[in-house]
Amino acid sequence: MPPLMAIEFLCRVADVLNDYLGGLNEDLIKDNFIIVYELLDEMIDNGFPLTTELNILQEMIAPPNIVSKVLSVVTGTSSNVSDTLPGATSSCVPWRTADTKYAQNEVYVDLVEEMDATINRDGALMKCEVYGEVQVNSHITGLPDLTLSFTNPSILDQVRFHPCVRFRPWESHQILSFVPPDGQFKLMSYRVRKLKSTPIYVKPQLTSDGGTCRLNVMVGSRNDHGKTIDSVTVQFQLPSCILSADLTSNHGTVNILADKTCTWNIGRIPKDKAPSMSGTMVLETGLERLHVFPTFRVGFKMMGVALSGLQIDKLDLKTVPYRFYKGFRAVTRAGEFEVRS
Secondary structure: OOHHHHHHHHHHHHHHHHHHHOOOOHHHHHHOHHHHHHHHHHHEEOOEEOOOOHHHHHHHEOOOOHHHHHHHHHHOOOOOEOOOOOHHHHOOOOOOOOOOOOOOOEEEEEEEEEEEEEEOOOOOEEEEEEEEEEEEEEEOOOOOEEEEEEOOHHHOEEEEEOOOEEHHHHHHHOEEEEOOOOEEEEEEEEEEOOOOOOOEEEEEEEEEEOOEEEEEEEEEEOOOOOOOOEEEEEEEEOOOOEEEEEEEEOOOEEEEOOOOEEEEEEEOOOOOOOOEEEEEEEEOOOOOOOOOOOEEEEEEEEEOOOOOOOOEEEEEEEOOOOOOEEEEEEEEEEEEEEEEO
């Protein structure tokens, strides 16, 4: 079998369990073992992937809730499987019910991106790329046929599509043509490589002498896009040779945990001053200078902008005569964003 088929199926199983259970860890799987078993029984049949679409699975197997858990304890029945087949069984499109009806027809498209960046101790940008997803929330009557196009599709790399996407229109004209599942789903994912700048800068300075270390960290916005940067955090691990640390900031709060993890919560970067954190750290006895330098992990969030530069051109609806409402949004978060010192 193709190796990527197994990897893709495992990713789909993880996504479905994450939606059903609200997370994915050992305790959640133990607490919801019956539902996990029923889901796997529907998703794979005799070694072959079968039903992997979330909204179809939700018609067949009810997501867990407090009421169902109480009923299973009272009645002694633990099955969550529906007695009726899902509506998509009779549909020509396996991921969509044929007789879907809505009073108001609407489609929302979100560009959700994560920026991965590595900045060396000299402040030079070593790596900067974006991993993005096109997430669609569709509520349209009947069997709609949508086309989505971008103004600059040539920047996209490593694209990965939902099964509803027809590959030929993309291959020839870089247009997404698809019959959407009902509700929310991930239409495609992509990467954009070799970006030239980041929206935020972090400048750490460490000097050590005589058994103490002086730390100063400055954070600021480059403001190339004119958007506010929210939820800014800077986190780093104090080296094991540090006995104690006294760090303060002129904006936000600084917390040092017992495992020597230091977190600086800045929030929104103010326009009138650049946030800075400074303080001293005491080295263990016998050490004059600091020889192990921390790596700073940065978090942030920007609404209304896709830092990859990807732009949606238009979204059209074919085969259905009525009008529909469409909305577009974009958000970028920090992924693996590291600044070395």
